[in-house]
Amino acid sequence: MRAIIIDGYVDEPACFGVPPYVSPYIRYCAGVLYSNGWDVSYATCDAWRSAKNEYAEKITSYEIVLVIMGLTVPGRYRGGSPLTMRELGEIAATKNRPRGKGVLILGGPVRWGYTMRGGRRAEHLIPEGVDFVATGDIEMSLDIFCRTKEWVPGAGRTYEWLDGPRNIASLGAEIVKSHPSYPNLIAEMELSRGCDRVTSTGGACSYCTEAISGAYSERSPGGAANEAASLDAVGIRAFRLGKAANILAYGGEITDGGYKPNPERLETLYSGIRRAAKNLSVLHTDNCNPATIARFPEESSRCLEAIVRHNTDGDGLSLGLENLDPAVREANNLKVSYDEALLAVRIINEAGALRRSARSMPSLLPGLNFLFGLAGESGPGLIWNTKFLETLLNESLYVRRINIRRAMVFPGTPLESALLYNPSKLKDRDYKKWKEWVRRIVDPVMLERVAPNGVILKDVIVESREGHVTFGRQLGSYPPLVGIVSECIAKGELVNVMVTGRGGRSLTGVRHPLDVNGASRAELEALPGIGRARAEHLLSRVPYSSLSELKNTLDTMDTPGLSEKLMPYFGGFDAMFFGWCEGGDLNPHALASTCS
Numbered sequence: 001m002r003a004i005i006i007d008g009y010v011d012e013p014a015c016f017g018v019p020p021y022v023s024p025y026i027r028y029c030a031g032v033l034y035s036n037g038w039d040v041s042y043a044t045c046d047a048w049r050s051a052k053n054e055y056a057e058k059i060t061s062y063e064i065v066l067v068i069m070g071l072t073v074p075g076r077y078r079g080g081s082p083l084t085m086r087e088l089g090e091i092a093a094t095k096n097r098p099r100g101k102g103v104l105i106l107g108g109p110v111r112w113g114y115t116m117r118g119g120r121r122a123e124h125l126i127p128e129g130v131d132f133v134a135t136g137d138i139e140m141s142l143d144i145f146c147r148t149k150e151w152v153p154g155a156g157r158t159y160e161w162l163d164g165p166r167n168i169a170s171l172g173a174e175i176v177k178s179h180p181s182y183p184n185l186i187a188e189m190e191l192s193r194g195c196d197r198v199t200s201t202g203g204a205c206s207y208c209t210e211a212i213s214g215a216y217s218e219r220s221p222g223g224a225a226n227e228a229a230s231l232d233a234v235g236i237r238a239f240r241l242g243k244a245a246n247i248l249a250y251g252g253e254i255t256d257g258g259y260k261p262n263p264e265r266l267e268t269l270y271s272g273i274r275r276a277a278k279n280l281s282v283l284h285t286d287n288c289n290p291a292t293i294a295r296f297p298e299e300s301s302r303c304l305e306a307i308v309r310h311n312t313d314g315d316g317l318s319l320g321l322e323n324l325d326p327a328v329r330e331a332n333n334l335k336v337s338y339d340e341a342l343l344a345v346r347i348i349n350e351a352g353a354l355r356r357s358a359r360s361m362p363s364l365l366p367g368l369n370f371l372f373g374l375a376g377e378s379g380p381g382l383i384w385n386t387k388f389l390e391t392l393l394n395e396s397l398y399v400r401r402i403n404i405r406r407a408m409v410f411p412g413t414p415l416e417s418a419l420l421y422n423p424s425k426l427k428d429r430d431y432k433k434w435k436e437w438v439r440r441i442v443d444p445v446m447l448e449r450v451a452p453n454g455v456i457l458k459d460v461i462v463e464s465r466e467g468h469v470t471f472g473r474q475l476g477s478y479p480p481l482v483g484i485v486s487e488c489i490a491k492g493e494l495v496n497v498m499v500t501g502r503g504g505r506s507l508t509g510v511r512h513p514l515d516v517n518g519a520s521r522a523e524l525e526a527l528p529g530i531g532r533a534r535a536e537h538l539l540s541r542v543p544y545s546s547l548s549e550l551k552n553t554l555d556t557m558d559t560p561g562l563s564e565k566l567m568p569y570f571g572g573f574d575a576m577f578f579g580w581c582e583g584g585d586l587n588p589h590a591l592a593s594t595c596s
Contacts, residue, residue, distance in 0.1 A: 513571020
């Protein structure tokens with residue numbers, strides 16, 4: 001029996017599955033099929049688009065064509081384009097050709113409805129030719145179907161089933177080897193499901209589908225570690241603990257103020273994954289409720305310290321602030337007040353803004369999520385968000401990134417009814433003006449604080465090239481786009497980059513270490529303090545026999561401190577000069593004062 005999984009990509013509040021991320025849905029369904037003795041193929045929707053005729057022949061030969069898709073939060077995607085409902089119809093039409101002998105099964109967050117853009121109401125639009133739709137857990141419905149040929153659309157699974165004797169989660173790790181980006185993938189790992197706020201306080205944010213997906217439950221640290229070991233065994237080196245509504249609720253105790261964090265449980269979780277994934281190079285996380293930090297500051301600080309002990313550089317905690325206007329908070333039962341949000345950002349900075357070395361990214365920083373299209377919004381209410389960001393700037397706090405989105409309105413969520421009697425009064429021009437202010441005034445400052453000149457980004461994956469600039473990103477949680485001044489790096493290649501500058505939301509840099517005897521003029525011009533004339537002067541003296549000779553040339557350029565600023569960019573002779581800048585200075589401001 002043969003099945004094909006078509007990955008249409010997913011994006012939810014607590015799960016991301018657009019390349020280079022690979023979602024748990026894909027791996028769990030593969031594990032189900034493997035455990036039932038099926039031969040399994042895998043294709044991304046991008047691969048299907050590029051070879052529709054080829055896949056048309058294949059699809060008709062499978063007994064099961066399984067499509068996983070759905071977006072419940074809006075986004076812009078660089079690694080791939082999520083499957084549209086029109087394209088799902090094309091796949092269904094292919095499967096239903098006269099030679100087709102199988103069934104088309106649809107699963108994923110598309111069960112909540114479909115829309116591709118924020119600010120729109122989702123609709124249930126399932127095209128003709130789809131045989132079965134999972135309204136519960138697709139992996140459980142699929143398992144029942146494989147064993148009995150009966151379709152139970154709303155079937156639910158437990159973590160005991162997922163990580164139990166059949167080892168479904170770990171068994172499915174093998175499928176990642178069929179991904180076109182393999183091995184340059186980051187595996188989204190599941191820790192919990194449902195909303196901890198619903199269980200602890202009886203309420204949830206108006207817009208969120210996670211809150212209506214079922215009761216809050218948690219996976220065991222051992223289950224997560226076992227899956228990490230299986231992914232490590234098939235060549236995955238990057239992991240994100242993303243499929244959880246609130247990382248600080250994990251293992252916590254229910255109180256009147258919500259889940260009280262459990263530092264020991266997080267220590268067990270993180271250390272177990274570290275031991276299991278012996279070749280791990282990236283360990284990041286995603287969602288965190290800022291109200292948990294504000295209401296339990298001592299326990300949260302200890303949890304953050306545990307995360308920082310085991311994570312890797314450049315990690316971020318996504319804080320769902322949404323809108324800090326008190327009227328909007330009340331109308332939509334949002335998580336956090338203005339003062340609580342500010343305290344949460346301060347506490348995360350205290351625990352995570354430190355750098356493990358003078359040229360690394362900070363260990364753990366907040367990421368801010370703002371959401372519009374909520375009930376009760378107004379233009380004047382934006383002053384709360386503005387004041388908040390201005391305070392962060394004035395206090396020299398660090399923010400990893402700022403997401404600004406429009407809500408998708410899904411049937412069954414409180415937002416659907418709330419908008420009927422308390423609609424948003426925020427005008428589109430006011431929304432766009434505020435967003436432009438954030439991008440123009442706030443983002444550049446935060447990016448310079450987080451990644452000043454001299455920071456080294458390791459293992460940047462090259463994605464594309466425009467002229468003499470190559471673009472790439474690291475694997476990780478919201479990695480910054482970096483433009484590498486070089487024409488000789490191939491797509492898919494991994495390269496270390498030292499930052500030389502930045503735009504509004506992206507970085508520029510050069511290969512590190514830079515071989516001055518093989519560098520182009522464009523690469524030399526990209527260095528801070530070096531223009532065209534100085535680059536040509538450096539090139540006129542190639543080849544250099546030592547770093548001392550290069551330093552002497554820089555010292556003749558009549559700019560005090562130029563050689564000290566630039567020498568860390570160069571290599572190719574020896575590595576002795578790196579000693580001073582790879583030490584243990586963990587002051588988050590050290591880079592700005594010594595290396596920029």
